[in-house]
Amino acid sequence: MAFLCRLLARLLHDHKGNVLAIVGAGLVPLTIMIGSGVDLSRAYMAKSKMQSACDAASLAARRVMKNDSLNDTVRNTGQEFFTFNFPQGQYGAQAFTPVITKPEAGVIRVNASTAIPTAIMRLFGFETLPVAVSCDASLNFVNTDIVLVLDVTGSMNDPVDGTRKIEALQDAVMALYDELAPIQTQLTAQGLRLRYGVVPYSSTVNVGRLVYAQNPNYMRKNTTVPSRVARFDDYAPKPPTLSGGQWEYYSGSISNNQCQNYVNADDVPGGGPPPTATTAVKYQGTSSSDAYVQSENWGYTGASDRSGSNQSCRRWRVLETTTYDTSKRQFSSWTYQQTEYDVTDYLKTNGKLTFATDGTGRTSTPGPFNLKDLAAAVTGGSVADMTWNGCIEERDTVTSIDGGTSMTIPSGANDLNIDLIPNSDATRWRPMVPNLIYTRNAGTTSGTSTSIGTTSGSIMNNSYSSGYWACPSEARRLAVWSRSALDTYVKGLETVGGTYHDIGMIWGARLISTGGIFGDSCDVYNGMPCNRHVIFMTDGDQTAYCNVYGSYGVERNDMRVKGATNCTSDDQGNSVTAQLRARHEQRFRMACNAAKNMNTSVWVIGFDTALNSNLTGCASSPGQADTAANRTALIAKFREIGNQIGALRLTQ
Structure with missing residues (x-):
């Protein structure tokens, strides 16, 4: 016993070999710590890769979801994108299937979980590490304004594959609405908004009632048009x-x-x-x-x-x-000339303009009478009433826009000054007065019925060769639409007139602008930004006619676009139609440029027609200009645009 005590006492005071024991004891926690770092690092990398795959899957699935419907196409697309970005077995992960759900309107959710095998920690009883990810994809919460500029010319009544083009357009517009309906619901719930405006166009646009309702002083109270004046100089015979x-x-x-x-x-x-x-x-x-x-x-x-x-x-x-009644005068002759008319009452709601339809009857005073004044002065003559259909003639412009590539709008081109507030007759719009329009020979200031011959006559004869006018359906300012209201409106669109792209785009820009006479769009609403879009659809190229009564009057007599030499060949014999078309095309390019400069995204669709450089150049990017050959393709194109306007984003 005494020996053992002495041995322990010596060991207690002998420090040789202690380090080895300490190191041996410390290897165990050190191994656990290093192994945890390696295995946790692999698990972190796997989770990061899975999260990226989850994000891609949710975005892809949300992009293909139509009408807010979760179906096999949506699920399969999400799973394919997940598997592509995180193949099964990567990092040794156990097999798993991503779960794709729709927790609320407009939202796609992807959940995925698996386990990653450990390399070192399994020595200590930890054979796997769990890895789980979750992500949502929804539509962006930004205010959205969309103006549809729609070609409703006569050719839109033609069939393509058995369906009238106007009917295909109606279906396509509603497909766009349905594509964006979930985002409209989301925005409304957030106190935000998605709105639509519509500009049907042909040779003019029907916006006059909107302008007048905004401010009656934005419309002229007098307008001068190609018309005719009756002379009642002869004494009335008894x-x-x-x-x-x-x-x-x-x-x-x-x-x-x-x-x-x-x-x-x-x-x-x-x-x-x-x-x-x-x-x-x-x-x-x-x-x-x-x-x-x-x-x-x-x-x-x-x-x-x-x-x-x-x-x-x-x-x-x-x-x-x-013998003769010296207090009465009778008709003597017509003179065809630019004639001024007071249209104050004509512009009013339920207003009208009464005009004389011929030279019969008697007047109490001699002299010339325009058709409106004659109706008031004549006794026993034939008269009729005309009510305003809402279509307009553009405000004053210049004839120096003759083609080319310049996007600089000349001074005096008030028609192209999108945000200009009217402050003079030059900057105000005119109402169309088709019943008062009579054409005469191009380049003449006036003429009698004898000298004019067959080239004079009312524009009402609806002939492109001798005169034509058309008034499309009324435009609509930006507003939140119900599906039934928009469906009713587009089904009421009429097809009439020729293709003047410039007037359609000018008013598309005015309706999407944050300034100007309407100022309907916004940069910020309820604390959130506003996205602006113009969708321009046409089924043909720009046209131009000397005799059409449209947004710039009758070119052969009003001469607002080409000037004094209009409707006759120039010294080189160039086609007047080609010259007029070039001028209107340049106005179209300027209007497109003005819209894009307002931070507006422009989309262009050619329906049953190829897109020329003017139309493709109008779009904000080459990818935003495309064609559709038939109804099915047109609907798909409108859906595609709606999908891209929706601006997908990750919400978590």
Whole structure:
């Protein structure tokens, strides 16, 4: 026992070999710490990779989801994207299947969980480490304004693959609405908004009622148009009186034909000029018959010569006297010229403009009358009423825009100054007055009906060669639409007129602008930004006609686009139509540029037509200009645009 105590005492004081024991004891926790770092690092890398795969899967699944419906296509797409970015077995992960759900409207959620095998920690009983990810993809919470600029010209009534193009367009617009309906619901719940405006266009646009409702002073109270003026300078005649009826005898004998000519001789005028009484010696067959009566006029009973080929001849002679009412005047002639009309009452709600339709009736004063003034002054004449359909003529412009590539809008081109507030007649719009429009020879300031001949006439005859006018359906300002309201509106779109892209784009820019006469769009609403889009759809190229009454009047007489040499070939014999088209195309390019400069995204669709450089150049990017060959393709294109406008994003 004493020996053992002495041994322990020596060991207690001997430090040789202690380090080895300490190191041996420390290896265990050190191994656990290093192994945990290695295995946890692998698990972290796996989770990071899975999270990226989850994000990609949720975005892809949300992008293909239509009508807010979660179906096999959506699930399969999400799973394919997840597997592509995180293949099964990567990092040794156990097999798993991502779970794709729709927790709320417009949101796709992806959940995935697996386990990663450990390399070192399994020595201590930890064989796997759990890895789980979750992500949502939804539509961006930003205010969205969309203006649809829609070609509704006559060709939109033509069928493509058995469906009228206008019907295909109606279906496509509603497909766009359905694609964005979930985001509209989300935005509304957040106190934000998604709105639509619509500009149907052809040779003009129907925006006048919108302008007038915003401010009546934005419309002209007087307008000057190619029309006609009636001159009522002649004194009105009273019913003529007859006197001095008697037989007048031909000296000698003549043939039957010669006697007939003798009886039917022209009247012999006399007296006057009005208002002094005028007379006319008139000849007729008998006192009771204007016509030649052979038995009474040639070889008549009691005549001196009643046999042979030549016989006696006589006629009935009467004196017609006409006196005049000095207080009444009658029509004398038409003059075709630029004519001013007061349209104050015409512009008002339920207003009208009464106009004379011909030169009948009497006036109490002499002088020229435009058709409106004549209707008020004439008694016994033919008149009619015209009500405003809402279509407009553009405000003043310049003729120096002759093509080229410049995007600089010249001074005085008020039509292209999108945000200009009207402050003078030059900056105000005119109402269309189709019933008052009469054309005349190009380049002439005025003409009579005789000199004008067949080239004069009312624009109402609806012929492109001699005059045409069209008024599309009324445009709509930006507003939140219900599905039924938008469906009713687009199904009421009418197809009429020719293709003038410039006027459509000008008003598309005005309706999407944050300034100007409407200022309907926004940069920020309820604390959140606003995205602006214009979707421009057409089924044809720009047209231009000298005789169409549209947004720039009648070019052959108003000469607002091409100027004084319009509608006649130039010295080089170039086509006037080509020159006019080039000018309208340049205006279109300027309007597109103005819209894009307002931070607006422009999309262009060619329906059953190729896109030329003007149309593709109008889009904000090459990827935002495309074509659709038929109804199915058009619907798909509108859905695609709606999907991209939705601006997918990750929410967690």
